[in-house]
Amino acid sequence: MDNGASSYHRFLEGDESGFDEILDLYQHNLIFFINRYVNNLTVAEDLAEDTFLELLIHKNRYNFQTSLKTYLFAIGRHKALDYIRHNSRFPTISLDEAAEKSNEFISVEAKLLSDERKRLVNAAINRLNSDYRAAIHLVYFEELSYEDAAKVMKKSKKQVENLIYRAKASLRSLLGKEGFEL
Amino acid sequence: MKSKEQFKSSIYKKRDLYYAEQHRKCLQFMKIATPVAACFILAFTIFMTPLRNMLIPVDEATPENHLESSLPTDEVSSDVIDDFSIPVLSIEINTNTEDEGIYRLFRTTEKINSIISYIDDLIFFESQDMVDENDGTVITITVNYPDSEKNYYLRDDALFRNESGDWKTISKAQADRLKQLIESLESD
Numbered sequence: 001m002d003n004g005a006s007s008y009h010r011f012l013e014g015d016e017s018g019f020d021e022i023l024d025l026y027q028h029n030l031i032f033f034i035n036r037y038v039n040n041l042t043v044a045e046d047l048a049e050d051t052f053l054e055l056l057i058h059k060n061r062y063n064f065q066t067s068l069k070t071y072l073f074a075i076g077r078h079k080a081l082d083y084i085r086h087n088s089r090f091p092t093i094s095l096d097e098a099a100e101k102s103n104e105f106i107s108v109e110a111k112l113l114s115d116e117r118k119r120l121v122n123a124a125i126n127r128l129n130s131d132y133r134a135a136i137h138l139v140y141f142e143e144l145s146y147e148d149a150a151k152v153m154k155k156s157k158k159q160v161e162n163l164i165y166r167a168k169a170s171l172r173s174l175l176g177k178e179g180f181e182l
Numbered sequence: 183m184k185s186k187e188q189f190k191s192s193i194y195k196k197r198d199l200y201y202a203e204q205h206r207k208c209l210q211f212m213k214i215a216t217p218v219a220a221c222f223i224l225a226f227t228i229f230m231t232p233l234r235n236m237l238i239p240v241d242e243a244t245p246e247n248h249l250e251s252s253l254p255t256d257e258v259s260s261d262v263i264d265d266f267s268i269p270v271l272s273i274e275i276n277t278n279t280e281d282e283g284i285y286r287l288f289r290t291t292e293k294i295n296s297i298i299s300y301i302d303d304l305i306f307f308e309s310q311d312m313v314d315e316n317d318g319t320v321i322t323i324t325v326n327y328p329d330s331e332k333n334y335y336l337r338d339d340a341l342f343r344n345e346s347g348d349w350k351t352i353s354k355a356q357a358d359r360l361k362q363l364i365e366s367l368e369s370d
Contacts, residue, residue: 049193056197
């Protein structure tokens, strides 16, 4: 057991520090992954909380056969897609609020992505469609294997490979237009 | 962005809310489920009890003692009330009016048995009427036991019997047949 599975096992046996370790491992990664879908850091944070909540209330669902990281990111993706689906039907956010949140996200993002080169790449990634964004994020930011990324995205390995290939082509095109040297 | 502690505390708050919501839903379910279950049991009792009684053979369904039965009934069979296991010494028949006077005294086993067995088979009903022995022609049938006696009053329409203060009656057809039986037998 690794990737936090042993920590979760300890948590299930009553050791609260196990949950803290899982938060240390995945809190920020999960928020940024979900943010790839929802493009709103506050919402991403809220959905990440809901994702970790699943570990607390449905304790028997994780079977310890797959990586805990894959399990968590799969739940996170599911929650993000649910949010997008629900929000597209019932949009509730005002334009002012959206602008405010966007600024907040940009400021936080700016702190994290201080390097100009990284910021440009990240901005280009954010302009990709959601599947490309998620695939790129899982494989290159979370360093998941194609198999694990496929499990998270509920797709086949081949589909993930195709997504990555097309995402890279799109990125190349976007960055090329902005004069980014590849 | 929230700090780790804020993030964790927010998750635990959501967990508490989730459990509180589950508890509320459970209570709400119980609030609905309890009356529904009670109605179901009541309906089952109402519809299934008569059906069950219909399916049980009559001799099994009939309680051995109507007086002890929980089912209310006005009908009381004679074999419950009459205890003819005690030997009957004689049966005396008398009338309150001399015009249509019938007097019989039966001592022989054969005649006693024929009357007793007839009375034994009678079906008595609860009656609100009281018998006035001087109201019209009333034939009194006195069954003499070694230590006691029992009186039956046969009026024009029905036979009455006083049992512990309660009056019971039989149908007119049965009363007529009993009268014919008495008249057909010669006094001993």
